[in-house]
Amino acid sequence: MSSSAATSLPAVYSSLTKQMSTPILLSQSSALLHWDSMVTMPQTDAHHKARGKQQAALAGVIHSQKTDPEIGVLIDQIKTLLDAGESGLSPRELANYRLMEKQYTETSRIPQDLSEKRAALESEAYMSWTKARDAKDYGLFRETLGKCFSTAGEIAGLRQPGADRYAAMLDEFEPGMSPERIDEIFGTVQAELQPLIKRVLEAERQVDASCLEGEGKFPLAGQKELCDMIVEWCGFEGRQDVSVHPFTTSFSSSDVRITSRFTDSEFYQGLAGTVHETGHGLYEAALGKEPEAVNSALSMGVHESQSLFWERHVGLSRGFWKRWGGEARSRLEGLEGVADEDIYRAVNKVKRSFIRVEADELTYPLHVILRYEIERDIVGGKMDVADLPRVWKERMRELLGVEVEDDANGCLQDVHWSGLAIGYFPTYCLGAIMAAQLAHYMRLELDVDALVEGGESGPIREWLREKVWRHGSGEGSMDELLERAVGERLNERYYLDYLREKYEDIYGL
Amino acid sequence: MSSSAATSLPAVYSSLTKQMSTPILLSQSSALLHWDSMVTMPQTDAHHKARGKQQAALAGVIHSQKTDPEIGVLIDQIKTLLDAGESGLSPRELANYRLMEKQYTETSRIPQDLSEKRAALESEAYMSWTKARDAKDYGLFRETLGKCFSTAGEIAGLRQPGADRYAAMLDEFEPGMSPERIDEIFGTVQAELQPLIKRVLEAERQVDASCLEGEGKFPLAGQKELCDMIVEWCGFEGRQDVSVHPFTTSFSSSDVRITSRFTDSEFYQGLAGTVHETGHGLYEAALGKEPEAVNSALSMGVHESQSLFWERHVGLSRGFWKRWGGEARSRLEGLEGVADEDIYRAVNKVKRSFIRVEADELTYPLHVILRYEIERDIVGGKMDVADLPRVWKERMRELLGVEVEDDANGCLQDVHWSGLAIGYFPTYCLGAIMAAQLAHYMRLELDVDALVEGGESGPIREWLREKVWRHGSGEGSMDELLERAVGERLNERYYLDYLREKYEDIYGL
Missing domain, CATH: 1.20.58 (Methane Monooxygenase Hydroxylase; Chain G, domain 1)
Structure with missing residues (x-):
């Protein structure tokens, strides 16, 4: 040699x-x-x-x-x-x-035995969580959840010695994003959305979403066919399957697969999930092919910005329903005679609810903020896991004005903490903010509504490829990516303006 | 500690x-x-x-x-x-x-670099083989095949230094079986089957198998439904899927999966493959659950005895068609009006053919013997890979009386050698012999025909579980297993008697 x-x-x-x-x-x-x-x-x-x-x-x-x-x-x-x-x-x-x-x-820095302990705990915690959720009894999960927080904390402390514990956890999912910055952003989001939600819920002109529900009114085959057409239109080419929880996975950028779930008594959750996963899938499929660190997605928030861009700025837009309303009506009995505009309004209906994954676009960020505050406080030693159900109920009342009836609909609804994914929740809201910011800048260059209504997705995809996917892997932060893509770092202004304008229009405010 | x-x-x-x-x-x-x-x-x-x-x-x-x-x-x-x-x-x-x-x-004893070389060669050889087969040109594969034989030989020599090279290769697939013993067994088989085949092919009363063919006459859904019923009847509980080449795989004895393939212009190959894989699947599913060496199948020949038992001694039996003929007729247009007995005769038709995997039960062993002799002679240095097409054609003429037209229908039809599976072919015939021997002894205890015709599979399965599956894993040889199961080592007598009686009956000899 x-x-x-x-x-x-x-x-x-x-x-x-x-x-x-x-x-x-x-x-x-x-x-x-x-x-x-x-x-x-x-x-x-x-x-x-x-x-x-x-x-x-x-x-x-x-x-x-x-x-x-x-x-x-x-x-x-x-x-x-x-x-x-x-x-x-x-x-x-x-x-x-x-x-x-x-x-x-x-x-x-993580010893092999701690790594094995983590794997065993994840498996134990998943079973303990499902059991507690089924029994609607947080008490069955409390002790294990405590171990999840302490083990995740121990690992984060070893990974980044000297760093703030929660900041180190966050860094695993959203590199470069500090808890202080999130406090600031989420503070503004909460301050502006709470009064807007109040105005919307008290508006005279309410939205009728009854067309989206009805036992047996939405045959699975029809929903599947509609989703296949839409996924193809979005430009995603991987496998699509059905699973209990929708997800996207990638075994290389050549082999990206998405899953959806459907029920014949409700329309839209299945489609929303499909379009959401399609957004994740398009991003994964655009990454480099070689098995190198640099060919992985940049962050969870950036990933979520792509799924939410397609779910919200395409799938929840008026133009989308002008394009696809007829296709949906011809396949789904429940939508017979419902105008495009009424489907558009129905899928955008705002309501107070318990469950994050079923929440509408406007109340969703408050669900995330609640989880962010709780996990930050538990990790920071300001809150004990034993107090979780009480704090959850109080904050749900304050943030969303709902009375949580039981733990299953409350603090036991999410799988994340049982998987030691602590510091993950904020990325959902950061992704939503980034998606709106991208949509704003895209609209300066493309007539997005006309493209969506006209059934043309190519220019949208190419814009995302050029601005995001091309730079969206490997090293760097969401802020750095946005600076390169649109010339400024993450800015919640576009998100709040988008939500205000959209819901003032729908609710006639 | x-x-x-x-x-x-x-x-x-x-x-x-x-x-x-x-x-x-x-x-x-x-x-x-x-x-x-x-x-x-x-x-x-x-x-x-x-x-x-x-x-x-x-x-x-x-x-x-x-x-x-x-x-x-x-x-x-x-x-x-x-x-x-x-x-x-x-x-x-x-x-x-x-x-x-x-x-x-x-x-x-195998150095890491040789192990990697083997993996790379397998991948290269597979591509080279498919290319040569598509072009019907052995010349494109010859050099690579030479490397397959030399690398497999090198590995076998390292694995068992001092042992006969071909014996060491055989030992990987059929522990305890020597080439000398195989020479002896195959010699008897060939000597008895060649005249029997001649008598059958010259018999006055020939079999009409035209009911098994016809463009579009065997709808895939009907074949799939029929196979699902039969697989369930056999007692196999794993997944069934469709793939280009049928196979069985096991990710643990809890998760065994089989695949089949169907065409709508022919009936029976799809069913035969399904029942064959079901036999493999039942055996795998009966092995111990823990990830231990002792919980693996005993040998490839024993594995094949289980697939062939179900395929031949159940699926090719008269009783089977009395039970399933009506179910097949009601689903498959091509079988309309064909009596159970005529389906039974059709699926058992004997003919001279080029392709091993499509060969009937009676001529099949000669296809195996041909491959066994060739691989044994190449490994033993008595034959050069360059002579493969010539030797193949000569031996096909001598053994089966057919004129091989091209390499695709001749020496390029099997994938095995490109995967360095040399010493594997004989296990197909050893498995067939063992299956007949088991069937003989099972008949001493059970009225197999009546059970099959009456749609009762439980006692057959339990007999196999007790005699074979229970001992059929881990350590030992096919002979030792048979000694325990039926009191004598592998004996080709039962196989030859079974074939003679069955085909004399069908062909009225």
């Missing part, structure tokens, strides 16, 4: 990239095991138990591959070469190196 | 079993990646390329997990303890230990 060849910067970089491709490829395999367990695997305890063992074995191997000391040696070599002023790596390669360095450093 | 606890035989055994469960669980994951690529994954080059990388990463990790030196340390400890007369392991645990020891010893 020529020693100069082996130690040139590009050669070492290439060895490092090759070495780190293994855990990425194994993670893609793990994603398939998960997809299969949700979509194709028979749903029995025995199947899930066997799959759990396979996933645990894979997770153990992925952890040890990610923390292989050989990676540390290669990273040190690159550091030395870079410090010595060596060049030869492109900006993209440098970004890829920094991502690998960060991932290796942070993962190596 | 208490040193006595850590070094007691059961404790070390338990550590070893735990350690070796990881590569088993990873292999189950790899099986899912394969199943998905055949059943659910979109069939594009980009998808297959991405999946290939995932499979290669997993294969690399499985190899290094199987050869982890820590395993060697544990095995040495157990050896020492056993030599010192320590007890505490059950016979099943001892068998599991011996299997792990054999696997570790043989796998450790």
